[in-house]
C-alpha cells in the first residue's frame with residue numbers, strides 16, 4: 660500500500676517551513692517557521708493582510724514552489740528535495756488546483772478540460788465518474804461548449820470539476836471567487852463545501868473575503884509570514900473582526 664493512503668496521517672503537514680525569496684540584501688522572507696497539519700476531509704481557509712504570505716503558503720503546501728527550509732508532506736510523502744519530474748507527477752495525480760482566473764484551455768471543450776488531468780497522467784477516463792462529476796458541478800448539457808461560451812461562474816465550475824476528477828488528496832484554491840459576483844461566488848463556495856461534505860475531499864482555500872472564509876470549517880490567519888491565529892466554525896463577522904486586528908481592511 661502507498662504510505663500516502665494512510666488515513667490517519669494529515670492531508671498536508673508543514674514542519675518549520677521558511678520561504679525566502681531572493682538573496683543577500685534583496686532577500687525577503689515570506690513564510691517564517693510555519694508548522695501546521697491540515698486534517699483530511701476538512702475545508703480550511705487561509706486569510707491574512709495583503710503580503711502576509713497566503714499565496715506563498717499555498718504554493719509551498721501544494722508543491723508549486725520549493726521551501727527554503729523545513730519540510731512539506733502530502734500524506735506521508737515528503738515533497739522537500741523531490742525532483743521536478745516527480746513533483747509534476749504528484750501535482751497532476753494527487754493534488755487539484757482552482758485559481759481565480761479559471762485557467763481553462765480555450766481550444767478544448769468543457770469535457771476535454773475536465774478530463775485533461777486524467778489524459779495527461781495516462782489514466783483511463785471513467786465515463787460514469789466523469790458524468791457524476793459533471794452532474795455534481797451542474798454542467799450537464801454544457802460538456803460540448805468551449806470555455807469562451809460560458810459565464811465566469813460556469814468556467815469556475817469546469818475548473819472545480821477538473822480539480823476533482825483525479826480524486827485528489829487535496830484541492831488547493833487560490834482566491835477562487837475573486838473574479839465572481841457575490842451570488843455566483845456563493846454557488847462556487849457551496850460546490851467546494853460539497854466537495855468536502857459529499858465527496859470527502861480536503862480543501863485549502865486562500866481568500867481575502869470573510870464571507871468566503873465563513874464557508875470553511877477552520878480559518879487560519881497569517882500575518883508577516885506566521886500563522887498567528889485560527890477560528891473553528893467561523894462566521895463572517897468574527898473573521899472580519901479578527902482581520903481588522905491584523906491590520907487588514909476586510
Ligand SMILES: Nc1ncnc2c1ncn2[C@@H]1O[C@H](COP(=O)(O)OP(=O)(O)OP(=O)(O)O)[C@@H](O)[C@H]1O
Nearest residue numbers: 680681687689707708709710711712713714715716
Ligand atoms: N517571487 C517573489 N519574489 C520576491 N518576493 C516575493 C515573491 N513572491 C512573493 N513575494 C513577496 O512575499 C510576500 C508575501 O507574498 P504573498 O503573495 O505570499 O502574499 P499574499 O498574502 O498572498 O498577498 P496578497 O493578498 O496581496 O495576494 C510579499 O511581500 C511579496 O512581495
